[in-house]
Amino acid sequence: MIEIENVSLSYRDVPILRGINLCLPKGGITALVGPNGAGKSSLLSLIARLQPLQTGRITIDGLPVDTAPSRQLAQRLAILRQDGAVASRLTVRELVNFGRFPHHQGRPGNDDLRLAEAALMQFELQALSDRFVDTLSGGQRQRAMVAMTFCQGTDYMLLDEPLNNLDMFHARQLMRSLRAIADERQRTAIIVLHDINQAAAHADRIVAMRDGGIIADGTPEAVLTEDNLEAIFGYRMQITQLAGKPLVLHHL
Amino acid sequence: MTEKSPLEKQRTKLAACAALIVLVILSICIGAGEFSLAGFFHDPDARQLFAVSRLPRTIAAVLTGAALAIAGLIMQALVRNRFVEPSTAGTAQSAALGILIMTLVFPAAPLAVKTLAASVLALAGTSLFMMTVHRLPPAQPYLVPLFALVYGGVIGAVVTFIGWQTDLLQFVGIWTNGEFSGVVRGRYELLWGIAIMAAIAWWVADRLTVLFLGRDASVGLGLSYQRTLQLGLVIVSVISALTVVIVGIVPFVGLVVPNLVSRILGDNLRATIPWVGLSGATLVLGCDVLGRVLRYPYEIPVATVMGVVGAALFLRLMFIRTAHG
Incomplete structure (x- = not known):
């Protein structure tokens, strides 16, 4: 279980995360959604100890990320960064x-x-x-x-926009692979997604962020309502149902 | 860019090995003194020449070339930039400053102590370079080599100024212009220290490969990033300091060789370090042999020959890179 207690982060007096409290149990896929600059990537890099914690506390299976041995954490938690350019x-x-x-x-x-x-x-x-x-x-x-x-081979995988650069075929393939990994091996994936319909179709839980705070958290059906989406992204969009999943017509 | 097939890679490796063996034999046979391989077996003078001069000189060139190339590779991994090497980025100049200060302040200190001081200054100079480079905007990779040239140039100028003020310019010339003609038995044995450093580099090669992937990837894989960085700095500094003290600065080896090897074999350092070392040895020994035959029986310092050969190789590398985008 990943426990995040009262985590705030600011960069040169600009607040990036404001008092985040979040508990992510083992297993399943959690999608982090939200507009650019909402603090999703910062939250992931704090969980993955890529940045030092300023306030609050994050533990992974009880191991505090700021003090536990890095190698021990690396056997429990893997992160894919957004700008993973390989030099x-x-x-x-x-x-x-x-x-x-x-x-x-x-x-x-x-x-x-x-x-x-x-x-x-x-x-x-x-x-x-x-x-x-x-x-x-x-x-x-x-x-x-x-x-x-x-x-x-970690229990927890943090993926920051893994669908970047992928065509539709490979995006779908990747989400299905993650689904299979989560279902068959009880591994946990926390994914930053911009395609809200990928989140609706494949995630067990959606956490929506805006301005450094969490403004909605729950199953796709509970989070993806017209009111919530307007609060998150700042405009109204229609939602229909397809094959039993919510489908957000965000492009219209 | 196009990749070489496994067969071509195998062929390139064999060619590199063959070139080194041929050069070792040439290096032992060529010089101002008469020497032939046949004479080696019945002529005690020839054996003397071999043991006192030719063999030490050949060993020194091989060790220097291998270690400088490996040091260049490590430095490129540390700053994640392909266009830096210790001899331009201030490491070698700092080492020269260190030995210059020791010569002024403690002229009677043994060579090992002076070398230690050179290593310490090289470490300090390189650390400062690293700290500054990590603040440069990552989106502009060409700032790094530019800054390296300026930084190395400034420290080099300080060395020259002090040398000039204290009438030690002749010594400064010895340290900053690498050559092997002074290498004889009893005067190069400290160089074996760089072989130890190169061996350590190979031992921790996987950690250095991870380092090459960047800070985030290193932390994500549980590597102790700072400690690996420091270890890399020590290896680079000691190799540079030892070569500066015994041989003098040899430019371009650390720049050209890692780039050439990476192009063909990639950056999995566990697999490539031996080839980087072998290619560096071949290049430096080749330049030394060339320097000995060009104006026979006089000699051209290896640093001068390498300046020309290395620059040509580097330009070629640049053009290949541009041609392939």
Whole structure:
């Protein structure tokens, strides 16, 4: 369980997060939605200890993120950053293998190699596995990064806009893979999503943020109402139902 | 850009090995003194020449080339920029400043102590460089090499100024202009220290590879980012300081070799460090042999030859990069 208590963050006196309290139990997919600058990415990077905590407290399975050993946290929690540009020339296979680093510290065992191959297979990267990451297209690179995060084998995965650069086919594929991983292996995914309909279709829970605070939290059906969406994004949009899921006509 | 097939990679590796072996043999045979491989077996003078001069010189060139190339690679991983190397970014200049100060203040100190002081100053100078570089806007990667040139240039100017004021310019020339002609038995053994540093770099290669992925990725993978950064700094500083003290500054090796190897083999340092070392050794030994034959029986310092060869290689690298976008 990830527990976030009273977390605030400001950058040069500009408040970014205001007193966030959130409890994310193990299992399932939680979608973080909200307009640009709502503080979603900042919240993820605080949970993943990429930034120091200013106030409040965050624990992962009881381990405080600011004091627990980094390696121990890396075995429980993986993060995919939004700007995951890879400056170095690794092949896709090498990159995905480095997802296992927290477990083997550079001396991969047979299990690690097997898990990396499984991740390549899961995200359909076998054909690309010997290509250098910097020769791939943005979407292919994004899939490689997701596979690396997945390969870390943690109970919790924080994914910051994983659908960036992906075409519709691969976006759908990725969300389905995450759904399968959550259902079959009881792993937890916390995903920043801009496509609200992907959230509606695949998430168990939607947490909506705006101006550094949480303004709605619940199942997709509970959060995706016309009033809530107007409060979050600042304009009214129609909502219909399709195949038993809410469908937001946000583009009309 | 196009990638080489596994067969081509294998061929390139074999060619690099063959080149190094040929150069080692040439380096042992070529010099102002008469020496032939046949004479080695029945002529005690030849054996003496081999043991006192040719072998130490060849070993020194190989060690220096390998270590400088590896140091360049590590520095590029530390600042995540392909266009820096210790000999331009202030590390080597700081080391020269260190040994200059020691020569002024404690002229009687043993070479090992002077080298230690050079290492400490190199570490301080490189740390300051790193702290500044991490504040530069990441969206403008070319600021880093520009800043490196200015920074190294300023420290180099301080060294020259002090040297000029204190009539030590001749010594400054020895440290800043690398050459192997002074390498004989008994005067280069400290260089084995850089082999140890290179071995440590290989030992922690995976951590350095993760470092190359950036701070966020490193923290996310549970790497102790600061400690790995510091270890990298120590390796780079000690290698630079030792080469400056024993051989002098040799430019371009740390810049060109890691870029060439990365292009073909990538950046998985566990796999590439041996090839970076081997290629660096080949390049430096090749330039040294060239410097010995160009004006035979006189010599051109390896730093001068490398200045020309390295610049040509670097320009070629730049053009390939542009051609492939």
